[in-house]
Amino acid sequence: xxxxxxxxxxxxxxxxxxxxxxxxxxxxxxxxxxxxxxxxxxxxxxxxxxxxxxxxxxxxxxxxxxxxxxxxxxxxxxxxxxxxxxxxxxxxxxxxxxxxxxxxxxxxxxxxxxxxxxxxxxxxxxxxxxxxxxxxxxxxxxxxxxxxxxxxxxxxxxxxxxxxxxxxxxxxxxxxxxxxxxxxxxxxxxxxxxxxxxxxxxxxxxxxxxxxxxxxxxxxxxxxxxxxxxxxxxxxxxxxxxxxxxxxxxxxxxxxxxxxxxxxxxxxxxxxxxxxxxxxxxxxxxxxxxxxxxxxxxxxxxxxxxxxxxxxxxxxxxxxxxxxxxxxxxxxxxxxxxxxxxxxxxxxxxxxxxxxxxxxxxxxxxxxxxxxxxxxxxxxxxxxxx
Amino acid sequence: xxxxxxxxxxxxxxxxxxxxxxxxxxxxxxxxxxxxxxxxxxxxxxxxxxxxxxxxxxxxxxxxxxxxxxxxxxxxxxxxxxxxxxxxxxxxxxxxxxxxxxxxxxxxxxxxxxxxxxxxxxxxxxxxxxxxxxxxxxxxxxxxxxxxxxxxxxxxxxxxxxxxxxxxxxxxxxxxxxxxxxxxxxxxxxxxxxxxxxxxxxxxxxxxxxxxxxxxxxxx
Numbered sequence: 001x002x003x004x005x006x007x008x009x010x011x012x013x014x015x016x017x018x019x020x021x022x023x024x025x026x027x028x029x030x031x032x033x034x035x036x037x038x039x040x041x042x043x044x045x046x047x048x049x050x051x052x053x054x055x056x057x058x059x060x061x062x063x064x065x066x067x068x069x070x071x072x073x074x075x076x077x078x079x080x081x082x083x084x085x086x087x088x089x090x091x092x093x094x095x096x097x098x099x100x101x102x103x104x105x106x107x108x109x110x111x112x113x114x115x116x117x118x119x120x121x122x123x124x125x126x127x128x129x130x131x132x133x134x135x136x137x138x139x140x141x142x143x144x145x146x147x148x149x150x151x152x153x154x155x156x157x158x159x160x161x162x163x164x165x166x167x168x169x170x171x172x173x174x175x176x177x178x179x180x181x182x183x184x185x186x187x188x189x190x191x192x193x194x195x196x197x198x199x200x201x202x203x204x205x206x207x208x209x210x211x212x213x214x215x216x217x218x219x220x221x222x223x224x225x226x227x228x229x230x231x232x233x234x235x236x237x238x239x240x241x242x243x244x245x246x247x248x249x250x251x252x253x254x255x256x257x258x259x260x261x262x263x264x265x266x267x268x269x270x271x272x273x274x275x276x277x278x279x280x281x282x283x284x285x286x287x288x289x290x291x292x293x294x295x296x297x298x299x300x301x302x303x304x305x306x307x308x309x310x311x312x313x314x315x316x317x318x319x320x321x322x323x324x325x326x327x328x329x330x331x332x333x334x335x336x337x338x339x340x341x342x343x344x345x346x347x348x349x350x351x352x353x354x355x356x357x358x359x360x361x362x363x364x365x366x367x368x369x370x371x372x373x374x375x376x377x378x379x380x381x382x383x384x385x386x
Numbered sequence: 387x388x389x390x391x392x393x394x395x396x397x398x399x400x401x402x403x404x405x406x407x408x409x410x411x412x413x414x415x416x417x418x419x420x421x422x423x424x425x426x427x428x429x430x431x432x433x434x435x436x437x438x439x440x441x442x443x444x445x446x447x448x449x450x451x452x453x454x455x456x457x458x459x460x461x462x463x464x465x466x467x468x469x470x471x472x473x474x475x476x477x478x479x480x481x482x483x484x485x486x487x488x489x490x491x492x493x494x495x496x497x498x499x500x501x502x503x504x505x506x507x508x509x510x511x512x513x514x515x516x517x518x519x520x521x522x523x524x525x526x527x528x529x530x531x532x533x534x535x536x537x538x539x540x541x542x543x544x545x546x547x548x549x550x551x552x553x554x555x556x557x558x559x560x561x562x563x564x565x566x567x568x569x570x571x572x573x574x575x576x577x578x579x580x581x582x583x584x585x586x587x588x589x590x591x592x593x594x595x596x597x598x599x600x601x602x603x604x605x606x
Contacts, residue, residue, distance in 0.1 A: 125405050193577050200581030203420075207413040207582075208589060220589070237596070 009065050017062040020356070024058045024363055031367050035375060042382035043375075050375040053077070054367045061359060065352075067327030071166065072176060078370045079173015081377025083227040086110075088380040090229055098232030104132035110229065111146045113153045113169075114222065115215040117202060117275035122210050131215050156365045160358070161283025162276045163325040165266060167362040168369050171224045175265050178257035179305060185261040195267065195307050195322065198274035205271050217271055223248035266324070267306040277321045285358040286341050287325060289317045290348035293337035300329035300338045317347065325358070392539075396532065396548045400555015403528030407556040410526040413586045414476060414517050419566050420579035421487045422501060422514075429567030432500055436518035437557055443522020444549045451533045452545035465525055466597050473594030476520050479503065480587035483513040484580040528556075 012020075028051040035047020057070045064070070090097055099109060111133040122130040129135070129146070136145045156168050165172060201221065208216035218225075220241060225231070226249035231241045248269075256264035266273050280286065289300070294314065301309040308323040319329070329338040339351035340358055415436065422432050482503045502510035525533075532552045539545035569575070 122409075125409060193573075196574055196577045196581060199574075199578040200585060203417060203578060204413070204582040204585035204589075207416055208586065210409045211413050213409075216589075236599075240592075 011063050012065065014063070017059055020062045021055060021059040023360065024367070025055045027364050028055050028367050028371070031371060032375070040379070040383075042386045043379045045382055045386065046375045046379035050371055050378060051367075053374070054363070054371050058359070058363050061363075066331050067355065067359065068331045071327060072180065074366060074370065074374075075166065075173040076177035076180070077173065077374050078170050079175075079177060081374050081381075082170040082173075083377075085373065085376035085380050086228055096232070097229050099229045100232045101234075107132060107134040107138050109133045111149050112228075113149055113164075114171075114224075114270070114272040115218055116150060116153060117272060118205050118209040118215050118217055121206055122213060125210065126213075130209060130213050131218070152369060156369065157276065157279045157283075159283065159361045160285060160325065160365070161280040162273070162321075162323060163283070163285065163358070163362050164276055164279075165270075165273055165324040166326040167366045170370065170373055172263060172266050174227070175253045175257040175263050176305065178254055179261045179263060182258055182261060185259065187256075187259045190260060190262070190307065192307065192310065195320075197268040198266075198270050198277075198322075201269055202271035202274040220244060221248065223252050223265060223269075225249075261305075262307065263305045267322070273306075273322070273324075280321050280323060284343045285325065285354070285361075286343065287319050287323055287327075287330060288339055288341040288347045289314050289319075290337045290339055291315075291317045293335045293348070295335060295337075297334065299332045299334065303328045303332035325362070327355075330355075392535075392544075392548060393551045395535070396551035397555045399528065399532055399535075400552040401558060402555075403531070403552075404556045404559030406526060406528050408559045410524065411521045411560075413589075414480065414521055415560075415563065416566075417579040417582040417586065418480070418483055418501075418513060418517055419563060420569070420571075421483070421576055421583065422571075424567065424569065424571040426564065426567035428500070430564055432512075432514045433560060433564055435500065435512050435514040436521075437560060439515045439518035440522035440557075441550065441553050443519045444553045445546050447523055447529075447533065448536045448546045448549035449542055451537045452539055452542045454537075466601050468523075468525060470594045470597035470601070472520055472524050473590045473597065476517075476524075477587045477589075477591035477594060479513065479516050479520065480583045480590065483517070484583040484587070486513060487576060487580050 011017075032047045032051040035043060035051075038044050038047065054074065057074055060070045061067055087097060094100070094103070103109060109132045111131060115131055119129055119131055122128065131146070134145050135147050137148075138145060153164070153168075156164050160167065201217070205217040205221065219231075221244065223245060225242070225245040230245055231238045233239045233242050248265075252265035252269055256262070289296075294317075296311070296314050298309075298311065298314065301311065301314065304319075304323075305326065305328055306322055306324055308320045309329060310320065313320050327340075330340060332338070336351075337348075339348045340355035341347055341351065342354045342357065345354070419429065419432055422428060483501065486501050486503050500512040500514055503513045503516060532549060536545040536548045539548055
């Protein structure tokens with residue numbers, strides 16, 4: 001279908017872009033000022049580089065009017081550097097990536113956000129958390145404990161909804177990076193029913209977590225155990241579990257994104273993503289399709305990394321609830337019909353204002369949460385050289 | 387043991403164990419119920435079939451428990467065989483169920499039929515009935531506790547009565563599932579339920595096989 005493309009938008013002036021970046025630069029300074037005063041040189045450099053990196057990316061977003069490609073740099077860096085920092089800490093503290101049963105019994109298992117939805121039903125039934133971690137900091141690898149992670153997740157989720165999956169998740173960047181490598185997708189036809197996969201995994205894992213009284217997803221299906229901490233394989237069961245983790249990681253995070261140019265783990269598997277979709281109903285920010293401008297050329301649908309747009313949803317002028325607010329569709333639309341939007345306001349009246357308000361919130365949180373993870377990973381690498 | 391007190395004990399044991407029973411049966415019950423068509427009446431029929439055959443499983447187990455006393459039914463070695471076989475059967479039935487849902491008339495169909503599994507014609511039986519029976523004979527902890535008490539009953543009738551009352555107590559917790567009938571079904575809900583059934587079936591398959599392998603290799 002021929003699409004009349006609007007003339008390329010002139011870049012925003014440098015002065016104006018700088019002015020718009022100023023709040024983010026100040027926020028970045030505030031978030032990283034602790035790093036600037038660290039006596040460890042690798043941490044000092046990592047802090048400076050990361051804060052500059054985040055500010056420059058935001059500046060480019062302002063200057064070029066484009067969101068997705070600059071956000072992707074941050075997101076891929078987050079995905080690649082999280083395992084570096086995490087594995088380093090694990091090795092220093094335990095000497096192995098495998099979590100021994102003693103650490104679990106002691107409640108020192110690090111808690112990530114993915115099991116959050118799986119713990120709700122068992123907690124409601126038994127008033128107990130079926131995760132071998134601790135609610136408050138407990139030494140070892142438990143970090144800030146579950147309460148800190150739940151607090152961070154809740155704060156970010158209330159504001160950006162499923163934007164968490166594009167601005168805070170420290171796993172998704174690996175597959176987004178993989179999906180960016182090939183120029184064209186080898187596999188283009190994907191059965192749309194695979195989109196229900198995350199809901200099925202969420203349902204099955206929630207029920208099994210309740211029945212088995214353990215976080216079933218962490219024990220059996222998490223692909224990212226392959227790059228964080230696996231089960232210490234002391235018996236056949238441990239070997240099987242680790243085999244499943246590696247297989248899923250290889251298929252969903254490496255191979256399929258390379259073949260499809262989609263974030264396949266996020267789109268077809270992640271139970272947390274399905275749960276997070278519910279919060280898109282409460283977030284004030286969303287992406288709309290201005291039906292008066294839409295041709296429809298379905299370029300937005302093709303560009304969406306998680307298949308959150310269908311022809312029906314485009315006709316309705318909206319994305320599906322699984323939209324991660326990454327901005328790919330907005331950037332891809334040649335008619336400026338895909339727009340950022342704030343609930344309660346008219347569609348496409350001041351879309352750039354909506355984009356700015358969303359980005360200030362999302363990027364501020366990205367600096368606070370993802371930025372510190374990037375800096376930690378970077379410091380680990382620099383420590384080898386500096 | 388056949389005193390009103392014993393039956394009161396069975397009822398209280400059933401009521402107290404209800405959440406554990408729901409947690410244990412949930413992975414089987416919830417996706418299969420969601421895969422059925424919408425409507426309170428149909429979902430009521432599903433639950434009736436599920437609970438009736440579950441009662442059948444309970445009574446059968448009560449008879450076996452009483453006949454064999456506590457000798458065979460609750461010894462770990464024999465129990466693991468029962469576990470393995472039931473898990474493998476559950477896996478097979480769930481997979482077949484998920485496949486049958488796809489074959490059943492689509493969800494705009496007005497026919498108020500439960501999803502059936504098995505051969506053609508008279509040989510077809512509602513999947514709910516098979517799943518109810520298999521969960522009925524599953525050895526979850528409260529079930530074993532009730533089995534121990536039933537094994538001490540004066541006669542087989544008392545043991546079965548004890549299990550019937552225990553069943554009543556646990557069944558109260560299943561009543562809210564009838565509310566699933568209000569949930570609208572569309573392709574998304576059915577597909578999610580079918581996919582979830584397949585995932586859960588894989589878990590049961592794994593659990594059954596591992597139990598068999600462990601028993602064959604290590605003898606426990």
